[in-house]
Amino acid sequence: MTTSADTPLIVPNWRFLLSHPAHLLSFGFGSGLMKKAPGTWGTLVAYPLFFPLLALGVDGWWLMALCAPLFALGVYVCGITGKALGVHDYGGIVWDEVVGMLMVLAFAPASWQGWLLAFALFRLFDIVKPWPIRWFDQRVGGGFGVMVDDVIAALFALAAQWLIWRAL
Numbered sequence: 001m002t003t004s005a006d007t008p009l010i011v012p013n014w015r016f017l018l019s020h021p022a023h024l025l026s027f028g029f030g031s032g033l034m035k036k037a038p039g040t041w042g043t044l045v046a047y048p049l050f051f052p053l054l055a056l057g058v059d060g061w062w063l064m065a066l067c068a069p070l071f072a073l074g075v076y077v078c079g080i081t082g083k084a085l086g087v088h089d090y091g092g093i094v095w096d097e098v099v100g101m102l103m104v105l106a107f108a109p110a111s112w113q114g115w116l117l118a119f120a121l122f123r124l125f126d127i128v129k130p131w132p133i134r135w136f137d138q139r140v141g142g143g144f145g146v147m148v149d150d151v152i153a154a155l156f157a158l159a160a161q162w163l164i165w166r167a168l
Helices: 014-018 021-026 028-033 038-044 046-055 060-085 095-105 112-128 133-139 142-167
Strands: none
Touching: 014 021, 014 028, 021 028, 021 060, 028 038, 028 095, 038 046, 038 095, 038 112, 046 060, 046 095, 060 095, 060 142, 095 112, 095 142, 112 142, 133 142
16 A cells, blocks of 8 residues: 555655654654655664664564564554555655564674675565565555555565575
8 A cells, every 4th residue: 555656735844743753753753754765764763773772682582572562653653644644655654664674683693794684685675575565565554554564574584684694
């Protein structure tokens, strides 16, 4: 149900983002306002959230567990923002990328190569959307629809990441 080609009722800007906490979160603290590749910029927002968590020892299954409430929060905030914009999955709504990327980082090797590969794989699956990712993206609406395809893309990236590092 990606409808980023649809024209929003409101042109998102900083005033819109600051008008409701849900908008600020769903737009990845402003990264979704980028004109080119907002999903890529939103994915990058995961890193300044990830590194302090990693320093606190929150990684692996602990980080994956933290992603569950972040997913639920995303269903809520992305739903609110989508309704306000009048577009279900507006391209600037990037909280789904933030959560998906955190999932992949949870099991990425703790090195710049591991973190770079995690980013590349997640973006690949989020952009290409192989089945069933595309099926969910096209058929599931609301905040859940915004979030679920990126979670599935994260699962694909996790599997690919595991295979690649196992082969090396």
